[in-house]
Amino acid sequence: MITTLHKRWIKSCLALPVLALLAACGTYGPPGKLNIDRSVQAKSQNSRVDFVVLHYTSAGNGASLKILSERNVSSHYLVTDEQPPHVYQLVDESRRAWHAGASQWYGRNDLNAGSIGIEIVNAGGEGLVWAPYSAAQIATVTALLRDIVQRHQIKPLNIVGHSDIAPQRKVDPGPLFPWKQLAQAGLGRWYDETQVTANISQLQPSGLPDLRWFQQELIRVGYAAPTTDVLDKATKNVIAAFQMHYRPSRYDGLPDIETAAILMALR
Template structure:
């Protein structure tokens, strides 16, 4: 019996020692990060409520930028894992961006509807500085192109407005963390479009080229107006009525040419 137990123990040990061995001394050069995009949001809630929703609710994000004096940045999901922040979404032909993006929520009420109209809430300087620092690290780690830093309203223009018209897209672009049309080029191009208004189909084609999901039907339908408004809200926040005009056309043309 004793000999039997000894043999059994040796067999068990032999089995343990013959486990899978992985050699990691060879690394392929043909690889990159699974993360291709960064998507920016506002929370429409207080810091406390945002933390509760993003940690125990049905949605999540990789980071949350707080609204306290130093705009504390909370990491809620590891960058190597998927968070549930984008929902049904599309950008540059890629769908369901949860799987290929890092989500950043910023504590901000979004907007308040008043008897005198909708009032949008600004972002604090501390939040902007914290966001820029956070983005620089993410971009470096994942080699993310500037045009792949986008808003929730870009990837879901029919249902989302965040991060809203007061989000400082130009500040980010000036820091190398986004795109912005050259003002002189836009002014020159606008003169041309004043005399030669493009068709609705042209807008749809140019918006699709930039990245938006939009049907190419040549009709100024509700969906097309929503996408135009999303583009305007980002690049011309003073007026985002969803109507085609020469300035919008010029910005689209310049941005697509710059790329």
């Protein structure tokens, strides 16, 4: 004969496995959602972001915003030419923006995967006619860059222009972009101008290094240069990109003693 007390004991025994199962499920939280413990963080880690790539848009504020938000191209940030400039964040820094395209820097391809792209509203140009950047834009870009560089610990040599990483296709941000000013603010690579003067004096007696030397030196400082020992169009494009960044007073793509002296100073 099963008494009321026996019935209660049986019910409690049957309930134990169910309670144990529910307790186990509680470790994982609601169905379909893990309860992940983030209380311990590994010491050995760093940011996935290694580069910042600077561009100009070749379009006005409205058109630039529309292109970068609605078409098959994007950037993490857009800096307008309004007064004061407005900064849009169009892509979260944890996600890939489509701004670099086919590119290379220090032998690394697919720079979209490890870079932050900053587009600056500027009409661009060609030949000797280029649209200037406003002081307010550069101040805004400087503040934005400083924040990004500090958070991701980006090396100065990895703050580059689109023309640096894709010299066969691109010329932005152009010769009027103030790379020297940024470098003086601790944002980018530059060279000791006194050393350049000394290098010119050293080079003048022996004359210009051969073309293979220029190609190898450009590779050493990060560029994807041919190794043909021929002054072909591809080599001239890389030299011009280098000159546009480091010697914007003349960017004809022709090797000369001053360009060689700057390359030497970047050692």
